[in-house]
Amino acid sequence: MPSALINVPAKAKRGSVIEIKTLMSHIMETGYRHTASGDVVPRDIITSFTCRFNGTEVFRADLYPAIAANPFITFFTTVTESGKFEFEWIGDKGFSETAQASITVE
Amino acid sequence: MANSNHTTRRTVLGLAGGAAVLVIVRPAAATPAMLSAAIRNVVGEANVRTGKVKLDIPPLVENGNTVPMTVSVTSPMTADDYVKSIHVFNEKNPQPNIGNFYLGPRAGRAQVSTRIRLADSQKVTAIARLSDDTFWSTTADVVVTLAACTEEAI
Numbered sequence: 001m002p003s004a005l006i007n008v009p010a011k012a013k014r015g016s017v018i019e020i021k022t023l024m025s026h027i028m029e030t031g032y033r034h035t036a037s038g039d040v041v042p043r044d045i046i047t048s049f050t051c052r053f054n055g056t057e058v059f060r061a062d063l064y065p066a067i068a069a070n071p072f073i074t075f076f077t078t079v080t081e082s083g084k085f086e087f088e089w090i091g092d093k094g095f096s097e098t099a100q101a102s103i104t105v106e
Numbered sequence: 107m108a109n110s111n112h113t114t115r116r117t118v119l120g121l122a123g124g125a126a127v128l129v130i131v132r133p134a135a136a137t138p139a140m141l142s143a144a145i146r147n148v149v150g151e152a153n154v155r156t157g158k159v160k161l162d163i164p165p166l167v168e169n170g171n172t173v174p175m176t177v178s179v180t181s182p183m184t185a186d187d188y189v190k191s192i193h194v195f196n197e198k199n200p201q202p203n204i205g206n207f208y209l210g211p212r213a214g215r216a217q218v219s220t221r222i223r224l225a226d227s228q229k230v231t232a233i234a235r236l237s238d239d240t241f242w243s244t245t246a247d248v249v250v251t252l253a254a255c256t257e258e259a260i
Contacts, residue, residue: 017214030223032200059213062206066199068172068221068254075207078214 006087008101012079020051020059021074024089024097030065046071046091054083079105141195144202145233148193149241154233158242159192161232165247170224170254177207179216179234179242189216190235198228199254211237223254 007021024046031043043065051059059075071089087099145154162176179189188211194204207218216234224230227250233243 030200058210060208061218062203064201064203064205066196066201066204066223068223072219072221074219075209076213076215076217078212 004087004089004097004099006085006099006101008085008103010102011104011106014080014105015078017076017078018103019074019076020085021072022049022051022087022099023070023072024049025070026089026091026095028063028065028067028069028071032065044092044095046089046095048088048090049073050088050090051075051077052086052088053077053079054081055086058085079103081105138197141197141202141231144195145193145231148206148233149235152239152241154241154243156243158236159232159234159244161230161244161246163230163246163248166249166251167224168251170226170250170252172221173224173248173250174219175222175230176217176219177232177234178218179236181216181236183211183214183216185211186237188237189213190237190239192216192218193233193235194222195231195233196222196224196228197230198226199224204230224248224250225253226250 003025005023009018012018026046027044029041029044033041035041045065046063049061049063050057058077061073063071082103082105085101089097158180160178167173177192177194181189189209192207195202196204204222205220209216227248229245229247231243231245233241235241
């Protein structure tokens, strides 16, 4: 079952830079492996990750098979107001997951 | 006569063995040409200079299936001088791309971390695109003891 782990500080000072850590459980099958009988295991990866803050995109990533299983991505952002982060993962075979985290800026 | 036959047999076996090794060794691997094509795709005709980018990756990795990597770029990250994107490439995986990361001025700090797969000991290259559309790069050598991608799926 897909599940996301998000680490966003609950509170931050206005204008400060915060670190966001995200992890999505996913096999990230490369499409380059073979079974014992020689069949290619079809590719099944997350291809895109997006983070929005109050609807505005703040970070985006294109992922390739060279990203390890259970993609773990950390990045930074400046917070100017309280609001909600929305995270979205899109991948092969119709994979689509979202997660949210709120932050209070004082 | 017998001697010459023996030599022939040995030669034939040697050739067969060599061919088998050639076939088995590499199912698929990016070539330096694929790497430079992938980089050209991103940078176009622009000149890529060395500097500003820092690639933190262990020089010796035991397991190529999960290699921690951090890319950071020296930049003030203000509205008119910031990092637009960071692109990471490798030399010898089946595909030259690892990931593209798009930031903006509000990122505050131009730094991205993730975990990657490496199919072989090789060079990893990170390229940053700044807001003035200049490109900066750095390259790191990584030695991998257990390669990713090659094991059979059960």
